[in-house]
Amino acid sequence: MRKPPWLRTRLPSGSEFEAVNARLHAHGLNTVCSSARCPNLADCWGRGTATFLILGDTCTRHCKFCSVKTGNPHGKVDETEPQRVADAVAELRLKYVVLTSVDRDDLVDLGARPFARTVSAVRSITHASLPRRVVEVLTPDFAARPDLVGQVVDSGPDVFGHNIETVERLSLRVRDPRAAYRLSLDVLETAKKLKPAMTTKSSLLVGLGETHDELKQAMRDLRAVGCDIVTIGQYLRPARNCLPVERYVVPDEFAVFQAEAHALGFRHAFCGPLVRSSFHAEDVFLAQNPEPPVA
Numbered sequence: 001m002r003k004p005p006w007l008r009t010r011l012p013s014g015s016e017f018e019a020v021n022a023r024l025h026a027h028g029l030n031t032v033c034s035s036a037r038c039p040n041l042a043d044c045w046g047r048g049t050a051t052f053l054i055l056g057d058t059c060t061r062h063c064k065f066c067s068v069k070t071g072n073p074h075g076k077v078d079e080t081e082p083q084r085v086a087d088a089v090a091e092l093r094l095k096y097v098v099l100t101s102v103d104r105d106d107l108v109d110l111g112a113r114p115f116a117r118t119v120s121a122v123r124s125i126t127h128a129s130l131p132r133r134v135v136e137v138l139t140p141d142f143a144a145r146p147d148l149v150g151q152v153v154d155s156g157p158d159v160f161g162h163n164i165e166t167v168e169r170l171s172l173r174v175r176d177p178r179a180a181y182r183l184s185l186d187v188l189e190t191a192k193k194l195k196p197a198m199t200t201k202s203s204l205l206v207g208l209g210e211t212h213d214e215l216k217q218a219m220r221d222l223r224a225v226g227c228d229i230v231t232i233g234q235y236l237r238p239a240r241n242c243l244p245v246e247r248y249v250v251p252d253e254f255a256v257f258q259a260e261a262h263a264l265g266f267r268h269a270f271c272g273p274l275v276r277s278s279f280h281a282e283d284v285f286l287a288q289n290p291e292p293p294v295a
Contacts, residue, residue: 004248006273007234051098051138051278052085054118055111059102061176065165065205067238068102075106077114086121089133096285097122098278099157100138105178111140112148119155134158134285136201138277141179144186146194153194159229159285160191161201163277164222167214174208174243189225199228199267199285203277205235206257209246215257219264228267229284232257233275249273 056078058071089097099118104111115137122135136159142148153160164184166174171181184202192200202222206215215232222230232254237245254271261269270284 001245001248003236004250006251007236007248051100052088052118053100053102054081054085055101055104055114057102060105061103061178063165063175063179064243065174065208065235065238067242073104073106077107079114082114082118082121085118086125089122090125094133096134096136098136098138100278101140103140103176103179109151110142110145110148112142112151115139116151116155119152119157123156136161136278136285138163139187141183141187144183144190146190149187149190150194153191153198157198159199159201160188160195161203161277162187162191163203164218165203165205166208167204167210167218168221169214170208170210174205185221185225188222188227192226196226200226201229201231201277201284202227203231203233205233206249207235207245207247208243216260216264219261219266223264223266230261230266230269230271231275231277231284232261232269232271234273 053068056073056076057069058073059066059068060070060072062070085099099115099122101111101115119135119137122133125133135157137152137157138161139149139152141162142152162184164181165171165179168181171179188200188202191198204215204218210218219230234249235243235245237243251273254273254275258269258271261271268284
């Protein structure tokens with residue numbers, strides 16, 4: 001199917017884009033923006049923001065909606081990465097930082113310790129001219145183990161995000177078999193129980209064959225585990241070996257999704273064709289928390 005006009009995006013360009021690109025290359029860092037071929041790369045980098053992809057660029061899982069490289073990193077962890085991420089954040093003078101990672105089933109701690117170390121390293125940065133810095137994490141499921149989820153929660157993120165990605169019926173078709181729908185709900189519930197005041201967040205992609213009723217049930221399931229923020233966007237096939245698009249959802253339907261999410265009690269919902277979990281993350285957070293904590 002041809003992409004409709006509301007899904008057209010501009011090519012990466014401009015001074016801000018070049019500055020972010022240069023800093024990331026200088027520090028040898030990955031971003032989910034480029035690894036997952038995000039359609040919003042030009043927009044986000046042009047505003048001087050990026051979502052850092054830590055723990056390497058190779059995921060141990062193979063979700064059929066994602067183009068991130070898959071394989072077995074054989075336990076390799078770059079112990080210098082947390083500080084390099086912090087250095088890049090300082091040089092880019094970011095006041096809102098999003099950290100995500102590949103799945104690392106090859107590690108005993110499933111990547112929880114280095115994830116927590118990176119949050120702590122970013123947290124340690126202070127600037128007189130930037131007294132406030134918000135840290136959002138978008139984590140793997142860590143097998144929903146409270147001890148591993150707790151390591152990341154204890155490192156001090158302001159927003160704990162974990163994506164269920166799709167409705168329950170399609171989860172096995174869309175995601176890696178290890179990334180179970182109910183397991184993802186358990187992750188969000190665990191994070192909220194460990195730190196009730198912390199904002200929790202999840203995201204769904206549409207256009208994969210779900211029904212409206214199934215989507216609404218997924219939102220109910222998220223609210224049942226205390227999820228505060230939901231984002232919903234159009235699935236776009238990032239590579240030929242990924243699932244095809246079943247349907248392009250029109251913009252008016254996203255407005256309906258957003259209204260339904262608010263009616264279900266989410267503190268904030270951000271729904272639109274190009275929306276992704278970290279797209280305009282700062283604006284989404286500030287919409288329901290206008291006074292972020294001092295870093």
